[in-house]
Amino acid sequence: MKKVYTVIAISFLAVCLIPVFFLSACSKNDEVSLSFSDPVYTVEAGSNKEIDIESGNGNYSIYTEDESVVLAGYSKTGKKSSGKLILTGLNAGETSVSVVDNITNEEVRLRVIITEP
Numbered sequence: 001m002k003k004v005y006t007v008i009a010i011s012f013l014a015v016c017l018i019p020v021f022f023l024s025a026c027s028k029n030d031e032v033s034l035s036f037s038d039p040v041y042t043v044e045a046g047s048n049k050e051i052d053i054e055s056g057n058g059n060y061s062i063y064t065e066d067e068s069v070v071l072a073g074y075s076k077t078g079k080k081s082s083g084k085l086i087l088t089g090l091n092a093g094e095t096s097v098s099v100v101d102n103i104t105n106e107e108v109r110l111r112v113i114i115t116e117p
Contacts, residue, residue, distance in 0.1 A: 032057055032082075034101040040111040043070065043089035047117075050075070053082040057103035066095035070112050089114040 034056040043049040053060075062085070064072045071088040085099060092114050100107045 031104050034060075034099065034104065034106045034108050036085075036099075036108060036110060038110075040113065041087060042113045042115060043087045045089040045092055045114050045117050047089055049087045049089075051085040051087065053085060053099070056082040056099075056101050058082055059102040061100045061102055063098040063100070064095065065097070066093070069093040069095045069114050070097065072097045072112075085110075087112060092116050 032055050035054040036051065037054055041049065041051060058076060058081075060074050060083070062072045062074055064070060067090075069089075069091055071090060073086045073088075074083055075086055076083045085097070087097065094111070094113050096109050097112050098107055098109045
């Protein structure tokens, strides 16, 4: 009978420790800081520019201050890549685009200048 209790106790302990192992694998150390190579980008009106996201977690929200000047989107390229920010110049002017990493809530604000074609 003592063996049965020992087996039950060991099984219970193993089941309780499994979530601890999974939770410890998901630490904040796995999060990557969001970064771009430059804080300012120039795009010609009527054209697109792809900007590599130097580092980040791959889950972003993108906000454009003035959508009459530039449209901004995101493209995930490759499994290990942080992706690309795609800017589409609409009208000459200047605005900012904010990229927010949804994992770390880190925000990077980029200045975008749209020139005449």
